[in-house]
Amino acid sequence: MPNTEQVNLDWENLGFSYHKLPYRYRAYFKDGQWCQQGLTEDANITINEGSPIFHYGQGAFEGLKAYRCKDGSVNLFRPDQNAKRMQNSCKRLLMPEVPTEMFISALQEVVKANQAYIPPYGTGATLYLRPFIIGIGENVGVKPAKEYIFSVFATPVGNYFKGGLTPTNFLAADYDRAAHKGTGQSKVGGNYASSLLPGNLAHERGFSDCIYLDPIEHRKIEEVGSANFFGITRDGKFVTPKSPSILPSVTKYSLLYLAKHNLGMETAETDIYIDQLDNLVEAGACGTAAVISPIGGFQVGDDFHVFYSETEVGPVTRKLYDELTGIQFGDKPAPKGWILKVDLDD
Structure with missing residues (x-):
């Protein structure tokens, strides 16, 4: 027993x-x-x-x-x-x-x-x-x-990224994670095997992980090595990259829903260009393992962009974290069908 x-x-x-x-x-x-x-x-x-x-x-x-x-x-x-x-x-x-x-x-x-x-x-x-x-x-x-x-x-x-809900810095990868007509949208081992080298190079330089760019032009953010990416724009919109080679994160789509229905925000899956990062006042990595991990700074080539802060969590990111984890741990009401109770006594 x-x-x-x-x-x-x-x-x-x-x-x-x-x-x-x-x-x-x-x-x-x-x-x-x-x-x-x-x-x-x-x-x-x-x-x-x-x-x-x-x-x-x-x-x-x-x-x-x-x-x-x-x-x-x-x-x-x-x-x-x-x-x-x-x-x-x-x-x-x-x-x-x-x-x-x-x-x-x-x-x-x-x-x-x-x-x-x-x-x-x-x-x-x-x-x-x-x-x-x-x-x-x-x-x-x-x-x-x-x-x-x-x-x-x-x-x-415990936490996937050291520090939990504490901003850490990320590096734009020089490598591609997946091709648009490949297996990026599937959760298969090859996607992660290809991320080991660039992820290790990022760690050696003191970054938490890589952020991968689109494999065609290398101008648009796709996703973090082990999570999806989201940003909060200056006009208060929740945005996340749209691409055929991004893994459809359950956490990301949950955040899209919560941002719109619980926080009253406008949301969009859209292109996020690395030469327009000034449009974002907050950013984060999100996923089952990462939950929500605030991104403090993003190194792209010789340029280092700070979103909200390298030391403090942005207000919208914190609200989203509280909404998501509140539902997951049963402290907040969940949308219909989101929570399944496990019968421990059956």
Whole structure:
């Protein structure tokens, strides 16, 4: 039986790292259907050396969180949107889709089984969930796998960027993240493998991460290495880049909704040119892992642009952060369908 008694960790200093928890979910796709579904204590996967995930990157993943509320209950934030995005990634890589009901059920099983590791309310930490699907089996030619594994594991995490809701600086990448007709809109491993070198170069220069520009002209902001980008214009508009190679962030679209409906702001997905940064008075990175991370300064070539401040969070960014996290942790009313409660006692 899973342990339900809260474990004792240094919740406020977790960082964003892997912890091996007792249970994870696993399912196999064979002969055209999903089978062998359920929890396992085995954190290792043994697959054939010819598996397409190894050689051709046939795999996709998702990221979302479970949030401990003040009353002790646990929220999942818009898991149906993560299921939909994984289905789109599967279509792009010719993999079988994971049905929404199966996807959400797997999340609930993993959260319930590992509930002792869900960080307490008020610590700012969460239980991060990583669903993924990989192509496996004997293969050597460039073709889709015949068999697949879908799995979900969990790990308690703190802030992705050091400092949390504290402005940090970013660097315009000299490399492209993805092409407009490539896989940038899908959450697949190759997009992140290509970001390792430019991200490391940014870290060596003291920046939190890269900001990638459009792959055609290198004049427009696309996204941060591990998150989407947003800005607040001088006339109070919430703007975020529009491009066919940007990952459709659940957090970004949630912020677009909250900015418009909760804060009464005008919103737009539009081109954001690096030679017009003076039009932005605030900027941030947003995503499941990053939540909202204020961008203090942005290095573009020899020019360094400061948005609101390198040390203080802008007022609109803070309001958006409070609205988003308030909903996720159950402190604020959520739009219909955004929150799914996990039944820990069922």
